[in-house]
Amino acid sequence: MRIAPLPVRLWPGKIREPDIFFLSKEHIDRAGEKVYGVPDLAIEVLSAGTEQVDRGEKHLEYARAGVREYWILDPDGQSIEVYILRKNVYQLKGKFKSGEVAGSELLPGFEVNVSEVFQYNY
Secondary structure (H helix, E strand, C coil): CCCCCCCEEEECCEEECCCEEECCHHHHHHCCCCCECCCCEEEEECCCCCHHHHHCHHHHHHHHHCCCEEEEEECCCCEEEEEEEECCEEEEEEEEECCCEEECCCCCCCEEEHHHHCCCCC
16 A cells, blocks of 8 residues: 555656546556656645646646546536546546536546545545
């Protein structure tokens, strides 16, 4: 088990720290002692201080690096946005709200009940 900070190298000279990320078995060689390689899935949890970066810079950088799926969790909006990388650009698979289930295309069977994710205020 690893805990934050968990830096990932998107390309030489560009390090980011997603809130949560996943590496497939196919890319387990990207798991490093101190820095990981490009993840297959990155998840960011928005806050007032990170929303602009998460929706702007990171959105573009993760696509450029080849992160196959990008999720944005919005506690204020009680929603989860799922983006799928297609031809080096993210396409919105769906914006899921309270009472709905967000699912991964990359990981069949991986689903998240939006209401359960946001049931606690931290």
